[in-house]
Amino acid sequence: MTREATIEHSLSYFDNGHFKKDLSKLVEIPTESQIKKGLEHCLKYLRSSMVPAFESMGFETKIYENPISNAGPILLATRLENPSLPTVLGYGHGDVILGFDESWTKGNGPWKATQVGDLLYGRGTADNKSQHWINISALRSLLSIKGSLGFNAKFIIETSEENGSKGLREVISSNLSAFSADVFIASDGPRVRQDWPTISLGARGAINFDLSCNLREGGHHSGNWGGALPDPGIILSQAISCITTPTGELKIPEWRPQMPSTEVRELLKDIKLDAGKDGPIPDSNWGEPSFSPAENVFAWNSFSVLAMTAGNPQNPINAIAPNSRAHCQLRYIAGTKVDQVLSSLRRHLDEMGFSHVKIEQPPEENQGGFLASRTELSNPWVSIVRQSLKETCGVDPAIIPQMGGSICNDLFTDLLGLPAIWVPHSYSGCSQHAPDEHIILPLSRQALSIMAGLYWDLGKPPV
Amino acid sequence: MTASKGCLKDALQAAVSDYEAPKGYFSKLSKLVSFKTESQLPERTPILYDYVSNAIGPLFEELGYTLEVFENPIKGFGPILLAERNEGASLTVLGYGHGDVIHGQESQWDNNRNPWKLSFEGDKVYGRGTADNKGQHLAHITALKAILNTRGKLGFNHRFIIEMGEENGSRGFRDLIQKKLKKFSADVFFASDGPRTEYNRPNITLGNRGVINFDLICDLRKGGHHSGNWGGLLTNPAIVLANAIASIIDSKGILKIDALIQKNIPKSVINALKGISRDGGPNSPKINKDWGPINRTIIEKVTATNTFEVLSFSSGNALNPVNAVPPKAIAACQLRFVMGTKLKEIIPTFREHLDKNNFDQVDICKPLESNSISFEATRTDPNNPFAQWIQSIVSNSTNSHCGILPNSAGSNMTEVIQYDLKIPIVWLPLSYAGCSQHAPNEHIIKPLMREGIRTVTEIYWHLGEENNNTKDIFTS
Numbered sequence: 041m042t043r044e045a046t047i048e049h050s051l052s053y054f055d056n057g058h059f060k061k062d063l064s065k066l067v068e069i070p071t072e073s074q075i076k077k078g079l080e081h082c083l084k085y086l087r088s089s090m091v092p093a094f095e096s097m098g099f100e101t102k103i104y105e106n107p108i109s110n111a112g113p114i115l116l117a118t119r120l121e122n123p124s125l126p127t128v129l130g131y132g133h134g135d136v137i138l139g140f141d142e143s144w145t146k147g148n149g150p151w152k153a154t155q156v157g158d159l160l161y162g163r164g165t166a167d168n169k170s171q172h173w174i175n176i177s178a179l180r181s182l183l184s185i186k187g188s189l190g191f192n193a194k195f196i197i198e199t200s201e202e203n204g205s206k207g208l209r210e211v212i213s214s215n216l217s218a219f220s221a222d223v224f225i226a227s228d229g230p231r232v233r234q235d236w237p238t239i240s241l242g243a244r245g246a247i248n249f250d251l252s253c254n255l256r257e258g259g260h261h262s263g264n265w266g267g268a269l270p271d272p273g274i275i276l277s278q279a280i281s282c283i284t285t286p287t288g289e290l291k292i293p294e295w296r297p298q299m300p301s302t303e304v305r306e307l308l309k310d311i312k313l314d315a316g317k318d319g320p321i322p323d324s325n326w327g328e329p330s331f332s333p334a335e336n337v338f339a340w341n342s343f344s345v346l347a348m349t350a351g352n353p354q355n356p357i358n359a360i361a362p363n364s365r366a367h368c369q370l371r372y373i374a375g376t377k378v379d380q381v382l383s384s385l386r387r388h389l390d391e392m393g394f395s396h397v398k399i400e401q402p403p404e405e406n407q408g409g410f411l412a413s414r415t416e417l418s419n420p421w422v423s424i425v426r427q428s429l430k431e432t433c434g435v436d437p438a439i440i441p442q443m444g445g446s447i448c449n450d451l452f453t454d455l456l457g458l459p460a461i462w463v464p465h466s467y468s469g470c471s472q473h474a475p476d477e478h479i480i481l482p483l484s485r486q487a488l489s490i491m492a493g494l495y496w497d498l499g500k501p502p503v
Numbered sequence: 504m505t506a507s508k509g510c511l512k513d514a515l516q517a518a519v520s521d522y523e524a525p526k527g528y529f530s531k532l533s534k535l536v537s538f539k540t541e542s543q544l545p546e547r548t549p550i551l552y553d554y555v556s557n558a559i560g561p562l563f564e565e566l567g568y569t570l571e572v573f574e575n576p577i578k579g580f581g582p583i584l585l586a587e588r589n590e591g592a593s594l595t596v597l598g599y600g601h602g603d604v605i606h607g608q609e610s611q612w613d614n615n616r617n618p619w620k621l622s623f624e625g626d627k628v629y630g631r632g633t634a635d636n637k638g639q640h641l642a643h644i645t646a647l648k649a650i651l652n653t654r655g656k657l658g659f660n661h662r663f664i665i666e667m668g669e670e671n672g673s674r675g676f677r678d679l680i681q682k683k684l685k686k687f688s689a690d691v692f693f694a695s696d697g698p699r700t701e702y703n704r705p706n707i708t709l710g711n712r713g714v715i716n717f718d719l720i721c722d723l724r725k726g727g728h729h730s731g732n733w734g735g736l737l738t739n740p741a742i743v744l745a746n747a748i749a750s751i752i753d754s755k756g757i758l759k760i761d762a763l764i765q766k767n768i769p770k771s772v773i774n775a776l777k778g779i780s781r782d783g784g785p786n787s788p789k790i791n792k793d794w795g796p797i798n799r800t801i802i803e804k805v806t807a808t809n810t811f812e813v814l815s816f817s818s819g820n821a822l823n824p825v826n827a828v829p830p831k832a833i834a835a836c837q838l839r840f841v842m843g844t845k846l847k848e849i850i851p852t853f854r855e856h857l858d859k860n861n862f863d864q865v866d867i868c869k870p871l872e873s874n875s876i877s878f879e880a881t882r883t884d885p886n887n888p889f890a891q892w893i894q895s896i897v898s899n900s901t902n903s904h905c906g907i908l909p910n911s912a913g914s915n916m917t918e919v920i921q922y923d924l925k926i927p928i929v930w931l932p933l934s935y936a937g938c939s940q941h942a943p944n945e946h947i948i949k950p951l952m953r954e955g956i957r958t959v960t961e962i963y964w965h966l967g968e969e970n971n972n973t974k975d976i977f978t979s
Binding site: 261360 | 834
């Protein structure tokens with residue numbers, strides 16, 4: 041009954057092939073929460089996979105129907121050992137981004153987990169099925185070895201994270217005591233480098249919006265009219281160039297957050313982002329001019345054009361297009377005045393003479409809408425987690441003030457008032473949200489040991 | 504002159520009778536329209552040949568023309584017909600028409616009209632190709648026939664080209680003529696295509712804007728990457744391409760590449776354009792005066808100014824956007840340009856501009872085959888004697904002031920006439936802007952075509968009059 045035995049147990053779960061087998065079953069369920077037929081699979085995921093797993097570990101489970109229509113249900117699993125012990129809240133999401141079935145070049149498409157070398161391909165392998173499954177499995181290892189956790193555990197599995205975590209806020213707000221805890225520890229997103237265990241203390245927020253320039257009804261022959269009619273593709277390009285320079289520097293003052301503190305810059309100093317050999321290479325000349333890539337993604341805001349269209353790109357014709365549209369996103373860190381993002385954009389566009397470029401609601405299925413949040417470095421729980429990871433891995437983990445991605449972290453920090461600490465188990469080259477999503481199996485193995493050690497440490501009686 | 508005037512009257516009478524006769528103009532037009540000569544569809548290539556051999560060829564042969572059919576130098580594209588009548592005269596006139604049409608768009612026509620059959624409704628006659636261009640070259644044939652029946656000869660040598668791939672970018676056309684310059688050589692070019700600028704009076708058009716289509720592509724990596732994890736780390740190709748476009752043209756539609764701006768419009772062009780107003784017809788879009796150079800009139804903007812368009816733009820998955828930094832952005836672009844800008848200098852100029860502005864990540868690529876087009880700009884000077892001569896005949900014939908459009912806003916094959924055959928170009932458009940050319944419900948207006956046939960007859964008549972030494976006038 042030792043820390044080592046718990047870690048050993050979690051590693052043997054990996055080594056005997058059960059981890060891969062169990063994860064493969066989870067990947068098979070096409071839990072695409074952005075489309076209607078995916079929602080049935082979300083419910084199935086909770087009922088047939090998660091509930092039995094938690095119940096076998098002595099958790100009580102409750103599935104909350106999502107109060108928002110067309111959004112997936114939410115599971116809360118609870119194991120209360122003793123009211124005097126601290127309660128640790130865990131989290132994962134069972135839903136995935138769209139499969140893009142036709143576009144996969146590796147493995148066997150999105151819904152069949154397939155190992156190629158050290159990599160396991162499949163939709164949700166990285167985001168987020170393997171990550172919560174690792175944590176659940178580590179809890180099981182602890183229970184197997186010790187018979188109890190030594191803390192109270194609550195675990196949320198939601199199924200609309202890829203749809204903006206719709207309804208999760210409402211469910212937690214209406215059931216605050218059911219979800220209450222002392223600390224939040226969960227896993228999602230990538231490590232800063234595949235071989236460097238990482239702690240993330242927050243998440244960037246995301247606001248999605250469309251820019252649209254709709255000038256007239258149909259196209260008009262560019263021979264007869266070229267020169268007389270404003271071209272919406274040109275106007276929208278101009279508008280975008282007024283928001284961001286060709287090297288990604290933000291031009292709207294309200295979109296630029298406070299400069300990172302010396303302490304944060306110190307933490308980020310050694311972080312060189314490396315997405316592995318197949319991953320993209322960060323562009324050194326993109327973003328805020330004097331910033332390192334790590335500062336740009338972990339301590340700064342970034343603007344993306346996610347998609348843009350004008351005319352008929354499949355079959356261009358010699359006509360001036362009637363309209364153009366860019367689907368845009370601002371990722372922002374805590375401290376950015378979120379209620380001013382769109383109003384300052386409007387003012388900026390008007391000042392630049394783009395009153396005919398409208399800011400519109402993004403498409404329903406990709407609305408963004410995450411809030412930024414952060415737990416401060418000085419919180420005592422951060423030291424506990426940091427120490428635990430160092431003990432298991434032998435290296436001091438990387439610590440980032442917030443991950444680049446967005447997640448419903450604010451529900452835990454702001455709504456539940458918890459310190460929230462993320463220990464991600466993926467890496468940035470994992471093609472999350474794209475075809476060919478995958479995990480690195482040896483990394484998952486190490487993650488199992490990290491979580492087993494961490495849960496052991498959380499359940500240790502205070503010295 | 505008195506004697507020949509009476510004869511002109513006879514010729515005009517003959518032309519109008521033919522136009523109105525049951526077996527005349529419309530009976531022939533109905534046959535021409537029944538050939539589905541849609542040159543953009545590869546499966547129509549045999550019909551393109553059929554039109555030449557069985558529809559238009561016989562009409563020329565009837566008038567004593569000899570025919571030569573040239574294969575297109577580009578395999579799979581339509582043939583080119585040269586009909587020739589050599590009278591041993593000093594003046595040789597080159598005519599032109601195209602027998603191919605744009606897609607029929609069946610089922611999109613109102614009143615159940617069939618694009619391949621004429622529908623007579625009041626003053627309008629509907630059918631694909633009625634305006635563009637079958638009805639127009641048939642008008643020339645009708646006029647020529649009237650002249651020959653009245654005078655027994657034309658009085659000039661005539662070469663008439665029927666192209667079968669105009670609506671497909673005239674591919675192979677210039678190559679062919681460059682190889683056979685002698686066969687196609689002439690002293691002047693006179694033909695009809697397109698719409699007149701104003702419904703109520705005729706005009707002649709002396710050239711075309713040039714055009715080149717190309718793609719601007721910013722292709723940075725293979726797949727998309729999560730915009731949270733990678734936003735701020737990876738260059739966004741849509742933002743780079745938007746900035747590149749923004750460096751080419753400003754938000755008011757004014758080109759920013761100095762070498763591509765035609766700063767001065769020739770005086771003769773300004774003067775000619777002063778008399779032209781632009782009547783776009785009932786379905787024309789609302790013009791925004793703030794677009795393009797502020798000191799230019801609308802007609803100057805579309806006919807005497809270089810203009811850049813983004814025909815389409817695409818990045819990411821616009822139908823189903825996801826939170827990922829897209830890998831690639833493509834803009835299908837176009838430059839329409841006027842005399843003074845040379846086709847071969849355009850792409851290198853764009854490249855130089857992009858490089859100078861640090862857009863080396865933006866490539867200039869060939870457009871999709873279906874959207875590939877390039878033509879030089881052409882313009883015969885409005886003061887050219889042949890242009891002036893035709894203008895005065897048209898004005899006389901129609902009792903109105905014939906306008907001169909130095910070049911049209913659109914683009915076509917006239918480059919070969921100006922730069923290879925090196926002769927003055929005069930188009931007399933017989934259609935009007937509301938004719939729904941390139942759309943369902945294409946049509947001609949009967950009184951307008953009747954006037955057009957009379958005018959063309961009068962021009963041919965005077966071109967062939969004895970003792971009028973037209974050749975000396977035109978080549979002076």
